[in-house]
Amino acid sequence: MDRATAMMTQLKELGQKLAGEFPDSACASVAAVKECDRCADVLEKNQEELHVARARLDSVKATMVQTAGILGAMYLQV
Structure with missing residues (x-):
């Protein structure tokens, strides 16, 4: 997340720098x-989507762990 924020800041600074270095070419x-x-x-939008995808992945991982636990308990009962 920090890398993406740094990249956004660099992009904005680059645009401002270009505007300052080439005043004759305002357009x-x-x-x-x-x-x-x-x-x-x-x-920034991609960063938000990545955050949502990671949350979904964590949810799937938790479900898989629960399922493995249930299957293990069932196996021990058989």
Whole structure:
């Protein structure tokens, strides 16, 4: 999570740096800043989806452990 946040920050800083270094090319600078912001937004959305997927995976793992426990108990009773 920290890596994704750092990448988003770097993208925004890069866009601002480009805007500062190329003031004569205002349109290109504005476009670069917008593109960096768009990429940062996509990265943030992917980060949220990854968090949801990890939560689902943890739930499946817990279910598998419970199932294994039940099957083990049934095997011992037979």
